[in-house]
Amino acid sequence: MTNAMLGKQxxxxxxxxxxxxxxxxxxxxQEGEVEVIQRHADKEFCLAVLGPGxxxxxxxxxxxxxxxxxxxxxxxxxxxxxxxxxxxxxVHEDASFAFRIIKKMSHRIRxxxxxxxxxxxxxxxxxxxxxxxxxxxxxxxxxxKTNA
Amino acid sequence: MSIxxxxxxxxxxxxxxxxxxxxxxxxxxxxxxFAERVGLDLEVDLYEPRDFTVPGPAGCNMCGGIVSExxxxxxxxxxxxxxxxxxxxxxxxxxxxMDVGNVRIETPLQEKRIAAVHRGGGPRxxxxxxxxxxxxxxxxxxxxxxxxxxxxxxxxxxxxxxxxVVKTQSGKQADYDLLCFAVGVNIGAKxxxxxxxxxxxxxxxxTYICEFCLxxxxxxxxxxxxxxVFLLPMKRLEFAALIPKGDYVTVCMLGDDxxxxxxxxxxTSPEVKEALPAHWRLPADFCHCSPRISIAAAxxxxxxRVVFVGDCGATRLYKDGIGAAYRTAKAAxxxxxxxxxxxxxxxxxxxxxxRRIEHDNDIGRxxxxxxxxxxxxxFARRAIWRMVCDEQRLSGGQxxxxxxxxxxxxxxxxxxxxxxxxxxxxxxxxxxWNFVAANRGVYTDIEVSND
Numbered sequence: 001m002t003n004a005m006l007g008k009q010x011x012x013x014x015x016x017x018x019x020x021x022x023x024x025x026x027x028x029x030q031e032g033e034v035e036v037i038q039r040h041a042d043k044e045f046c047l048a049v050l051g052p053g054x055x056x057x058x059x060x061x062x063x064x065x066x067x068x069x070x071x072x073x074x075x076x077x078x079x080x081x082x083x084x085x086x087x088x089x090x091v092h093e094d095a096s097f098a099f100r101i102i103k104k105m106s107h108r109i110r111x112x113x114x115x116x117x118x119x120x121x122x123x124x125x126x127x128x129x130x131x132x133x134x135x136x137x138x139x140x141x142x143x144x145k146t147n148a
Numbered sequence: 149m150s151i152x153x154x155x156x157x158x159x160x161x162x163x164x165x166x167x168x169x170x171x172x173x174x175x176x177x178x179x180x181x182f183a184e185r186v187g188l189d190l191e192v193d194l195y196e197p198r199d200f201t202v203p204g205p206a207g208c209n210m211c212g213g214i215v216s217e218x219x220x221x222x223x224x225x226x227x228x229x230x231x232x233x234x235x236x237x238x239x240x241x242x243x244x245x246m247d248v249g250n251v252r253i254e255t256p257l258q259e260k261r262i263a264a265v266h267r268g269g270g271p272r273x274x275x276x277x278x279x280x281x282x283x284x285x286x287x288x289x290x291x292x293x294x295x296x297x298x299x300x301x302x303x304x305x306x307x308x309x310x311x312x313v314v315k316t317q318s319g320k321q322a323d324y325d326l327l328c329f330a331v332g333v334n335i336g337a338k339x340x341x342x343x344x345x346x347x348x349x350x351x352x353x354x355t356y357i358c359e360f361c362l363x364x365x366x367x368x369x370x371x372x373x374x375x376x377v378f379l380l381p382m383k384r385l386e387f388a389a390l391i392p393k394g395d396y397v398t399v400c401m402l403g404d405d406x407x408x409x410x411x412x413x414x415x416t417s418p419e420v421k422e423a424l425p426a427h428w429r430l431p432a433d434f435c436h437c438s439p440r441i442s443i444a445a446a447x448x449x450x451x452x453r454v455v456f457v458g459d460c461g462a463t464r465l466y467k468d469g470i471g472a473a474y475r476t477a478k479a480a481x482x483x484x485x486x487x488x489x490x491x492x493x494x495x496x497x498x499x500x501x502x503r504r505i506e507h508d509n510d511i512g513r514x515x516x517x518x519x520x521x522x523x524x525x526x527f528a529r530r531a532i533w534r535m536v537c538d539e540q541r542l543s544g545g546q547x548x549x550x551x552x553x554x555x556x557x558x559x560x561x562x563x564x565x566x567x568x569x570x571x572x573x574x575x576x577x578x579x580x581w582n583f584v585a586a587n588r589g590v591y592t593d594i595e596v597s598n599d
Contacts (some may be wrong), residue, residue, distance in 0.1 A: 031232075
């Protein structure tokens with residue numbers, strides 16, 4: 001049923017948006033999965049794995065910041081794009097159009113807060129273990145994958 | 149009635165929706181969704197006697213079956229994903245056919261953003277049930293949100309102390325706090341006779357739609373994911389399109405009262421024959437209909453405890469009727485939940501959306517008038533064709549004529565945007581150059597397949 005799929009087809013590993021680039025559209029996943037990756041000090045952190053119905057790149061339509069993360073396809077994925085201009089026209093006609101995005105962002109903020117608390121707890125534990133000489137910091141860190 | 153004392157929906161309020169097409173389903177879905185967000189408990193009865201899973205006219209809402217680019221995107225953001233069991237084909241490009249030549253036009257992002265669907269159970273004589281129809285999908289969505297479907301035709305509407313009372317053909321009756329009409333353009337006079345305000349139904353014209361079964365492989369090979377659009381010098385024909393679906397291709401003719409003669413002339417024209425497989429012959433019997441479409445909005449599309457959405461309220465000229473149903477239904481639902489159900493509230497919060505659609509249609513009428521003028525002159529058709537061919541070498545944003553035509557034919561953008569694109573000096577500069585070049589035989593290296 002590939003002819004019946006909407007959006008653009010991406011293959012495994014294809015980059016959909018790249019960290020640091022300016023963007024002018026957001027994306028909604030129609031089929032398949034994508035991973036959201038952030039590079040920091042030569043390390044890659046997988047922030048989330050997103051699936052059908054999830055969206056990403058919404059920060060680009062709400063502001064003028066560069067993409068905070070890279071998003072790449074995990075296997076075959078179909079992704080639909082929505083330009084900033086079209087999105088804003090809709091929002092100005094019908095503010096409730098942005099409700100789902102606001103809800104999702106609120107959910108992400110909550111996840112982020114929980115992750116921060118976990119990180120703070122781990123750091124405290126790490127410091128205690130390190131001081132006791134029974135802990136060596138790992139070479140690379142990878143945040144646990146979450147289904148946003 | 150002052151706004152302070154205007155009727156509002158409260159916990160336990162009952163809402164009747166007449167018509168289970170996209171307008172009725174979207175209205176029910178959004179009404180219940182908004183109510184849930186504010187903790188309001190509503191009951192919605194959706195009256196629809198038809199079974200949209202049945203092939204042929206009994207389960208069909210008679211439409212070309214295109215979900216526009218803008219609606220596909222809007223639904224995706226709303227969290228309404230059109231599944232591959234409903235989308236028969238994603239469209240990412242189109243062939244423009246004119247008597248002077250044809251050309252394939254890619255969309256800038258080469259992304260399938262238009263969905264070709266069947267509204268009902270499919271054409272008469274359909275074998276197999278691989279795809280479901282859009283109307284049933286949207287109806288199921290409304291039911292999942294909490295609406296109850298009443299499988300009965302509505303015989304009459306009465307008003308009791310200002311509250312609408314619906315009487316079905318089986319004699320049952322129920323009273324409501326709000327009644328939403330989503331009955332398309334074929335609204336029966338009997339349903340309107342007790343409406344306590346002077347409702348003027350939309351003005352309509354006749355169009356033509358038919359379906360030919362060509363088989364999956366043939367459609368894949370001959371048409372792929374491209375729509376075929378025809379700009380032919382035929383009087384009263386605004387444009388026509390071939391829309392590839394699963395096993396079928398839908399022919400859609402729009403214009404001023406399309407009649408049998410025009411249909412025959414179009415289907416037997418060399419341009420249509422060229423677009424269809426070489427062995428194809430017009431079958432003796434095939435599923436076809438001549439539905440009426442709205443060309444001017446109803447007035448007024450609301451009253452106290454009554455609102456009209458979709459085609460019987462306001463819809464877009466020639467295109468994107470499902471998109472207009474989405475916009476009007478959502479605006480009406482939002483008004484009902486957040487502001488109230490009085491005529492004053494609908495005038496304040498719902499009418500602006502209907503007016504915006506109607507104002508855009510005024511621009512659309514002008515766009516089609518220009519298009520008719522150009523179609524009527526051979527030198528203009530040559531210039532347009534040459535300009536479109538030439539543009540295929542340019543990047544997306546510079547394909548001005550291609551985008552004007554794409555947005556006009558698919559309904560993907562408001563007519564205001566189409567006009568603004570067409571008023572760009574770059575558009576006119578290039579068009580004038582092509583007027584000269586096409587009619588003086590100026591040669592440029594245009595790579596165009598004339599297949």
